[in-house]
């Protein structure tokens with residue numbers, strides 16, 4: 001497993017991490033096997049959110065109840081969670097009160113004294129950056145949160161926060177898979193007329209994050225679209241899967257490792273946030289941490305996924 005020191009922190013992080021959005025209905029044994037399988041593959045970094053699960057903090061609590069971590073086991077893990085979504089609405093809330101209350105709920109549900117990383121989940125149109133800064137200062141000063149970041153944010157939204165927030169914003173979690181790749185694909189087709197791919201939806205966020213040492217975390221790395229099911233094994237993506245299968249045979253790994261490697265191979269140094277609850281898939285994806293796909297191979301997957309190389 002490839003690891004790196006997450007810029008802006010002293011956290012040593014793997015470039016493949018495990019998301020726990022889908023564990024609400026899993027038994028203790030299933031959660032333990034999933035997390036231990038990940039840990040055995042070097043995945044010591046876990047992604048949560050207050051809203052994952054059937055009720056607020058549901059998956060965080062499911063994780064903690066199943067794992068019953070000792071203090072030393074807790075210390076070996078990087079626990080990241082998110083706040084800012086109010087599911088009963090839905091709407092977004094970056095107020096001081098909401099952020100602080102959500103963190104206290106996450107600490108209680110996770111059974112820990114501190115979060116390693118807290119992300120603001122989705123941009124709040126009514127954000128008051130000074131309020132966010134006040135919440136972050138209080139949480140950092142109390143030792144309750146070690147580092148902060150965002151998710152699904154544009155460069156302008158991050159700049160706005162950075163004018164008030166004292167701590168570095170170390171991560172931006174964004175949807176990215178080889179098929180759902182606008183943040184990579186737009187730049188490849190820049191300056192083209194009449195091509196949907198050339199429309200800037202993400203306002204240059206990938207280059208912005210690279211320029212500012214903000215680590216991109218790729219969520220839904222195997223979903224074809226927005227929760228539309230995986231492209232792996234889908235008849236709709238037969239051409240892409242054929243390329244992936246050929247590369248999997250070439251590198252002697254399962255196809256899921258090649259789908260992972262398409263993201264880890266990008267020089268931005270991104271993290272891949274797995275969402276599978278199947279231990280074998282976690283082990284297979286972890287093998288994609290450091291596969292040196294050639295440019296020709298990387299672009300072949302990109303084209304087979306339907307993107308244009310003008």
Ligand SMILES: NC(=O)c1ccc[n+]([C@@H]2O[C@H](COP(=O)([O-])OP(=O)(O)OC[C@H]3O[C@@H](n4cnc5c(N)ncnc54)[C@H](OP(=O)(O)O)[C@@H]3O)[C@@H](O)[C@H]2O)c1
Pocket residue numbers: 018019020021022047048121151152173174218219220221222223227229230232233256273274275276277278281
């Ligand atoms: N920041 C955000 O806005 C945001 C949004 C969504 C998610 N996330 C984070 O990102 C993580 C990953 O999201 P995701 O779960 O949508 O990502 P994913 O890893 O692309 O998808 C996993 C889902 O696909 C299923 N699947 C079926 N066949 C598969 C195959 N061959 N290979 C891999 N998976 C297959 C899995 O089922 P099995 O479980 O049965 O294997 C699971 O339900 C979440 O856990 C969460 O931490 C963040």
